[in-house]
Amino acid sequence: MKVIAGKYKNRNLNFVSNEKTRPTASVVREALFSKIQFGLEGAVFLDLFSGSGSVGIEALSRGAKKVVFVEKDRKNFEIIKSNLENCKIPKEDYELIFSDYVSALGRMVDKFDFVYIDPPYKSEYYESSLKLLLQNGLLNDDAIIICEHEYKNQIDFHGFEILVQKKYGIKMLTYLTVDKECQHLQDCD
Numbered sequence: 001m002k003v004i005a006g007k008y009k010n011r012n013l014n015f016v017s018n019e020k021t022r023p024t025a026s027v028v029r030e031a032l033f034s035k036i037q038f039g040l041e042g043a044v045f046l047d048l049f050s051g052s053g054s055v056g057i058e059a060l061s062r063g064a065k066k067v068v069f070v071e072k073d074r075k076n077f078e079i080i081k082s083n084l085e086n087c088k089i090p091k092e093d094y095e096l097i098f099s100d101y102v103s104a105l106g107r108m109v110d111k112f113d114f115v116y117i118d119p120p121y122k123s124e125y126y127e128s129s130l131k132l133l134l135q136n137g138l139l140n141d142d143a144i145i146i147c148e149h150e151y152k153n154q155i156d157f158h159g160f161e162i163l164v165q166k167k168y169g170i171k172m173l174t175y176l177t178v179d180k181e182c183q184h185l186q187d188c189d
Contacts, residue, residue, distance in 0.1 A: 006061030015052035043113035053080035105132040118148040
């Protein structure tokens with residue numbers, strides 16, 4: 001797996017090969033970054049459930065100012081650290097958090113322009129992470145949240161407006177923004 005474009009283009013990225021980890025395919029990463037490319041320069045990006053870190057590293061390569069990586073699996077965490085070092089990405093450009101998403105979202109101070117959510121499929125993590133992003137005030141105005149999921153998954157995007165959904169084989173990318181009538185979860189109940 002390689003970085004597709006930008007200042008770290010063609011750098012090799014390692015990943016853990018097992019049934020729990022699904023690295024985001026290059027065709028899906030390319031589609032994702034083609035969609036958000038004009039807002040990425042200088043943005044703060046959250047790569048939640050980071051896996052190999054390929055999405056966050058691609059964001060840095062394409063001009064994001066800072067990426068926060070969150071990963072709770074020790075092997076994946078070490079892979080991300082290794083990928084960041086191999087790409088020679090300056091430490092001030094990222095924060096690498098070894099934690100579950102609930103704890104991490106509970107103590108973050110950054111506000112994000114983009115959030116990429118790619119937890120284990122068929123989990124309730126989509127809904128709970130979206131709720132925590134709102135509850136903790138972690139989204140800048142006009143932030144875009146991208147969820148990678150199986151297209152068959154029924155996900156409750158309560159409090160968010162779907163901008164667009166694109167299918168890639170069995171995967172789907174759903175682009176969301178905060179529903180302006182639901183700036184705070186209590187406004188939506």
